Amino acid sequence: MSTATKHVEHTATRSSTWAPDSHGFPTRHYDLVKEFVIALGVMTVLSVLAALVFSSPDDPAITLQEWATKAPNDVIATASAELAGTSTSAGYGAPYNTNAEGQTLGPINLQKLPGVTEPIDSAKDFVLDPVRTLTDDAAAVAALKVWDGAGADQQTAWATAYSDALAAAPDGDAAKVAAGDYxxxxxxxxxxxxxxxxGALEGLLTTRTSFFGVDSTKALLLLADGTYLEDQAREQNLxxxxxGIMNETGNYPGQPWLWLYSFWYQVPPFSTSDNADIQVWTLMVLLSIAFICVPWIPGLRTLPKHLGVHRLIWRSARR
Structure with a gap:
């Protein structure tokens, strides 16, 4: 056997076993690609299994069509409130209108600072203008003619009276409303x-903002003015x-990192305050700034060192 052949066999034997090298510690050949493929396969299988077992339900979005089909009386009550100017959106204030002062932080009215950036007339935008598209509906055309011919005070009186009558009717059923001047x-x-x-109302209230996107602000405001959306949310523990901000539909765990944000809404004075949104937002900003500044806060920044927790996971190598 030649010297070259012996050298090759000797090298092959050494490469398959542990052997010291110039670094002073044993090494061996490692198939990184094989390890990666195995890890990828295992994680893919685990991910699929976890998705099947723990994934949250994908409930379809609530539409105005569903609302009208399942809760027509709520649609009528909401339309009446829009016409009377007593709905949530009608009295919301900035950025939709000037009908409320909005939330304040001390002497500063943060809600009014940006102004009315998206003006919305609830009666006109949510009820009157959409109904005007029903040009082939004789009853709707006649109703609009009577409405347009009345003064603002008369319109408000009609809508308010009908809203009150709906609230007093059994189960809010429009068919059981007492007789009156509505x-x-x-x-x-x-x-x-x-x-x-x-299904037409959804399209009428949805504004196309770009080639691919749409703005559903008006449709969502109208839906939120009724009780159907809130009832569905509460059924899902939202x-x-x-x-609710920490849950997904069906009380599945949602965004656990929001627990601190949601926590403040559950305790006084935030739970009883009309300015809770602004107050909680301000508190979370301050807490976030404090967290970011931890490396510069004397005493607090060295706390991990004094607690010695790092010794549980970082130890000197034993020889």
Missing amino acids: GPVPELGKAEVRLAAS GGDQW
């Missing part, structure tokens, strides 16, 4: 239901007093 408001409410049930 003008064209009942028919306008029915026209709103027909429009929403057809109410504010149910720590």
Whole structure:
């Protein structure tokens, strides 16, 4: 056997076993690609299994069409409130209108600072303008003619009276409302239901903001003015007093890192304050700044060193 052949066999034998090298410690050949493929396969299988077992349900979005189909009386009540100017959106204030002072932080009214950046007339935008598109609906056309011919005080009186009557009716059923002077408001409410049930109202209230995107602000405001959306949220444990911001539908765990933000809404004075949103936001900003500044706070920055927790996981190598 030649000297070259012996050298090759000797080298091959050494490469398959532990052997010291110039670094002074044993090494061996390692197939990094094989390890990566195995790890990727294991993690893929575990991810699929975890998704099947722990993933949250993908409930479809609530639409105005669903709302009109499942809760038509709520649609009528909401339309009446929009016409009367008593809905949540109608009295929200900035950035939609000037009908409320909004939330304040001491003497500073943070809600009013940006001004009315997205003006919305709840009665006109949510009810009257959409119903005007029903040009082939004789009842809707006639109701609009009567409404337009009345003064503002008369319009408000009709809508307020009908809203109050709906609230007093058994189960809020529009068919059981006591007789009264409601003008064209009942028919306008029915026209709103027909429009929403057809699916057209969603499109009328959704503004296309770009080639691919849409702005659903108006549709969501109208839906939120009713009770159907809140009822569905509470059934899924998504109410504010149910720590909803930390949940997903069906009370599945959602965003656990938001527990601190949600926590403040559950305790006084935030839970009883009309300015809770601004107050909680301000508190979280201050806490976030404090957290960022931890490396520069004397005493606090050296706390881990004094506690010695690092010794549990970082030890000197034993020889």
